[in-house]
Amino acid sequence: MDSSRSPAKIISEVTNTNPGAISQRKLRVTGIVQGVGFRPFVYRLARDHHLAGWVCNTSRGVEIQVEGAAPAVDSFVRQLAADAPSLARIEAILPLAAEPWGREGFCILESQDLAATEALIPTDVSTCGDCFREIMDPGDRRFHYPFTNCTNCGPRFTIIRQVPYDRPQTTMAPFAMCQECREEYGNPEDRRFHAEPTACPRCGPRVWLEEEGGVIKEEALKAAGRLLWAGKIVAVKGLGGFHLAADARHEEALLTLRVRKGRVAKPFAVMVRDLKEAELLGEMGDLERSLLLSPERPIVLVRRRENGPASLQVAPGNNYLGLMLPYTPLHLLLFEYAPPALVMTSGNLSEEPLEFTNEGARTRLTALADALLLHNRDIQAPCDDSVVRPVAGAAVIPIRRARGFVPRPVRLPLETLPILGVGAEQKNTFCLAWGRTALLSQHIGDLDTAETFDYYRQAIRHFAALCRQEPLVIAHDLHPQYLSTRYALEQEGVRLLGVQHHHAHIAACLAENGRLDKCLGIALDGTGYGTDGTMWGGEILAADLADFTRAGHLAPVRLPGGDAAARDPRRMAAAFLHAAYGDGFEAAAERLDLNFSAFEWQVLKRQLETGLNSPLTSSTGRLFDGVAAALGVCRVRTYEGQPAVELEMIASPEEEGFYPAPLRFKEQTLLLDTPALFREVMEDYWSGTGLTKVAARFHNSLVRLLAAACVRVREQTGLELAVLSGGVFQNALIFSKLRQGLEELGFEVLCHTQAPPNDGGISLGQVAVAAARLQKENRD
DSSP, X not given: OOTTSSXXXXXXXXXXXXXXXXXXXXXXXXXXXXXXXXXXXXXXXHHHTTOEEEEEXXXXXXXXXXXXXXXXXXXXXXXHXXXXXXXXXXXXXXXXXXXXXXXXXXXXXXXXXXXXXXXXXXXXXXXXXXXXXXXXXTTXXXXXXXXXXXXXXXXXXXXXXXXXXXXXXBTTTTSOOOHHHHHHHTOTTSTTTTOTTOOOTTTSOOXXXXXXXXXXXXXXXXXXXXXXXXXXXXXXXXXXXXXXXXXXXXXXXXXXXXXXXXXSSOOOEEEESSHHHHHHHEEOOHHHHHHHHSXXXXXXXXXXOTTOSSOGGGSTTOSEEEEEXXXXXXXXXXXXXXXXXXXXXXXXXXXXXXXXXXXXXXXXXXXXXXXXXXXXXXXXXXXXXXXXXXXXXXXXXXXXOXXXXXXXXXXXXXXXXXXXXXOOSSSBOOEEEEEEEEEEXXXXXXXXXXXXXXXXXXXXXXXXXXXXXXXSEEEEESOTTOHHHHHHXXXXXXXXXXXXXXXXXXXHHHHHTTOOOOEEEEEEEEXXXXXXXXXXXXXXXXXXXXXXXXXXXXXXXXXTTTHHHHHOHHHHHHHHHHHHHGGXXXXXXXXXXXXXXHHHHHHHHHHHHHOTTOOEEOOHHHHHHHHHHHTTSXXXXXXXXXXXXXXXXXXXXXXXXOOOOOEEEETTEEEEOHHHXXXXXXXXXXXXXXXXXXXXXXXXXXXHHHXXXXXXXXXXXXXXXXXXXXXXXXXXXXXXHHHHHHHHTTOEEEOOSSSOSSGGGHHHHHHHHHHHHHHHHHHO
């Protein structure tokens, strides 16, 4: 705000009583400084320093003007950054030209909507300890109120319609504050001072239960709890959308939920009442506990406790459970009446978008749930739960970046004009970047249905409107059939830049680590369109942000039936048998019961022998599929990545054995002989070695093969920086052992800590590559 503007409404004011020489400062603070108690913090800080002036939210951040004794002003500026609220993320404190304020006292001015937007949007934050105590205190006016919040917690991103972040710009606008809430909101000594979503039972949102018998308005949570104890399924409207809730110990309820939702074996997440209940279900270390208790409250993958009380139907074929603690008052209060561990899976049919409106739930969730627990605070931006995986060495792999983390910015290592990265086809996110700021969207999902694609386009519009950044460049994947690519090609008046999939993986990791170096990038995933028109997925790249060369890759094998092979692991078992045994392929296949019909087998053989509808692939994911199917670990894939997950689950962590597999060159490109590795796996298995040992030896061998390839490439290029990215690095064995192995070989190793290594990070890589190419063009 400029002091030359028409006088702004003063929201709150305190008198300055300190006389003396006057110093003036006007500042703009950028970063996450709205919705996190920053203005109240500035107000109190100015009061404590006896300064006059004002603070104001703008669509560019927070602007401040202070006047007072020079030492006090200097101290104020130092403490502004040093003592900011814990939820704030200050990017910069910028000096602005100041005119004399000419008034006594310090005030909060009405928010200003300026022409350009630089203000960043705060994330949603789990219920703080103070609010929790109020909710549980029978003497408090917010006792058992399920929408209690303050400046330190509560909804933010999911309720914001536009910036600046003020109550009229959120879905709380319909709820006029009562006198008591208004007094708290205006009191600088109260922790609800300018808490925009603040409410109480008298003036705020309400919760109710709808079931076949009617509507329950009083004691709705108690009624929902009774249903859950009885083995029923309840659709619960939460912070960013609906969950389908069921008792995690009730086998029949979970089987019913799997049938209704169409989710055959993919693990369910479990919300537990408290940390004590989490300890009963999973093996907890300090890292797991700290992640569960963090303000983001993600789903944390923890090792399942042997003979724990959770039903095996929670996560069939998996040694881990995805646990989370309650993160809203509604969840906390539900556990007053419900079983202590609840499956909380996304409220949708499998592969459809998360449901987030009451009307949508009534239309689409009544076939899945026995009752709907609804409320009347609208969700503006649906946002799923985030997922993290702690691994050896105190590392944390981000699996899904959503609630609690979005839209926290990623700081780019270079300046850029506005760019939109449209992401990949699976696990889609998009990314909007400008300056040095990159905003990754929440997890969108797989863009393979019209509903998800509509949701994707709507989310892009919402992000662009919030940020008021119109992209001048759109970066997209090279795959011509991706819906995200098609979306990019439909846009007019922008420059389009295609970015190779695996280069984007490596660039995302470089960017989030703030690096511009050339590196040796190891990109391992299921599939990505290569520059040669084949399907890549096991790549060693010599890369920086702008460019890359393909230094090495897994030996290509056939993908019989194309996409059908990605859905049927048995096809990849046959493909690797063909690649490994050549003319002896049929004899080797007869030793396995892959259960193809005679007709299917004849078609499959012809595809492998002629290449008919069988493109070549270097995919690491398809290697895991082939090994898992050949060993009989997983021959029917019901969710993406299932064969690899189940192969990791049976691998003995104590086994250190491995199989030899050669490296060879083909036209200056290093080939990792994975068919030879596959053959070693099969011979060991047929010799009588147990599955747990064979699975572990396979993992160990792949790690050693990759490490050896990195050493060979280093000898050629001199590159000492290794970057790990791609969905395969969700596998804790591969991630931990390869990282450790490379470090022991003298490499500096970078991995993901902010964006997922899977395709959820692709959009960040796309904007980083595009920004670097544009910068290179300007230099040239």
